[in-house]
Amino acid sequence: MKQNPTSKALFSTFSNIQLDYLFSRLKKTPQTTLKVRMNKHKLDNQQGPTKLSYSKIKSITLPLASPISKAEIEAFLKKWRNVLIRAKGYVDLGDGTYLMQNVMKRVSWERSTYNGDHYLVLIGMNLNIDEIKQEWENVVQEVKM
DSSP states (O other), X not given: OOSOTTSOOOOOSSSOOOHHHHHHTSOOOOOOOOOOXXXXXXXXXXXXXXXXXXXXXXXXXXXXXXXXXXXHHHHHHXXXXXXXXXXXXXXXXSSSEEEEEEETTXXXXXXXXXXXXXXXXXXXXXXXXXXXXXXXXXHHHHHHO
């Protein structure tokens, strides 16, 4: 199946491909210049412009000592999706260890041979660390019951 319906498909049964021919068929596009506007941020206690700050980005590592379900983790992440940038971790789902990755509100699961401690790492803007820790403890306690 062709991914780009406007491109010319070149089929080959040999591994010797004439790259010059392939690249000569490409249309050159003019380079464009990207204009970037830098915002000057002020700290609450200072006057005037200061350096850019990424101090609003925080991370937290949450330990997981017992198996948990995908649904429970996804429900937990959904509560923080407005401030969450990325989440990643090795999770025991009961039938083995999985690498869980959450980016842009999408979650993927991949079976893993990792045999270390299980955990989740959350990275986000203005994460309320204490509230997240408390909520995670509640989730872990419910799983143990």
